[in-house]
Amino acid sequence: MKESIVPVSLALGSGIIMAIPNLKVNLQSKLNWDNQASPNYIVLGDDYLRYAPTVAAYALSACGLKSKHRFINRSVILALAYISSDFVVNTTKNITKEARPDNAANNSMPSQHVALAFIGATFLDHELGYISPWISVGGYVTASYVAYVRVARNAHWTNDVLMGAxxxxxxxxxxYWAYDGVMKLFPKNLTIAPVIDPLQSGIYLCYKF
Incomplete structure (x- = not known):
């Protein structure tokens, strides 16, 4: 799929950075401008902006722009994307146990903030990008800003944010590919929805004969 070209390239870039000795450290020294100890510290907004593309997708739809999927369908797709990404991110963190640049924890690789931001940007692109490419650009620029800030704040290495994206x-x-494929096979008979509670998460399937 052509949609795979950019993310696969980002993943390869992350691998190259990890493979070349001292490259990630050198990049960090160039990009990091963490100033949390400074009295002039600026809040960079990454904790909030990681959700901005997702919020924008729903807000623009509420303002009258027509999304490609109905509200319930796109909400299910988004929830499934969050669940699957969260599983991949946390599994990778537990396997790699990479120390963060600021040594705050050993869960640096990959960046959860950036993964969430790019889920939202990709979601926005799928649902409303057909209306104007600038909608997609806005989502990806915001997600890229979150990625940069995670490095600038010394919370992640460059390879972490590339892999998170x-x-x-x-x-x-x-x-999207799986959900749309299944719904084409069972357009009226199958209901798919995520199930999330404090103890577990999963997928609810209901087929009407």
């Missing part, structure tokens, strides 16, 4: 995009594209 790749995971977010790949899992969202895969969810």
């Amino acid at each position: 790749a995971v977010g995009m790949i899992m969202t594209n895969a969810t």
Whole structure:
């Protein structure tokens, strides 16, 4: 799929950075401008902006722009993308146990913030990007800003944010592909929805004969 070209390239870039000795450290020294100890510290907004593309998708739809999927369908797709991405991100974090640049924790690889931001940007692109390419550009620019800030704040290495972006995009594209494929086979008989509670998460399937 052509949608795979960019995220696969990002994942390869992440791997190259990890493979070349000292490259990630050198990149960090160039890009990091963390100033949390400074009295002039600026809040960069990454904790909030990671959700901005998703919020924009629903807000624009509420303002009258027609999304490609109905509200319930796109909400199910988004939830499934979040669940699958969260599984991949946390599994990878537990396997790699990479220390963050600021040594705050050993769960740096990949960036959850960036994965969430790129899920939202890809979701926005799928649902409303057909109306204007600038809608898609806005989502991806916002997600890219979140990625940059995670490095600038010394919370992640460059390879972490590249891999986070790749995971977010790949899992969202895969969810659209799988969901639309299944719904074409059972357009009126099958209901698919995520099930999430404090103890577990899963998928609810209901088929009407």
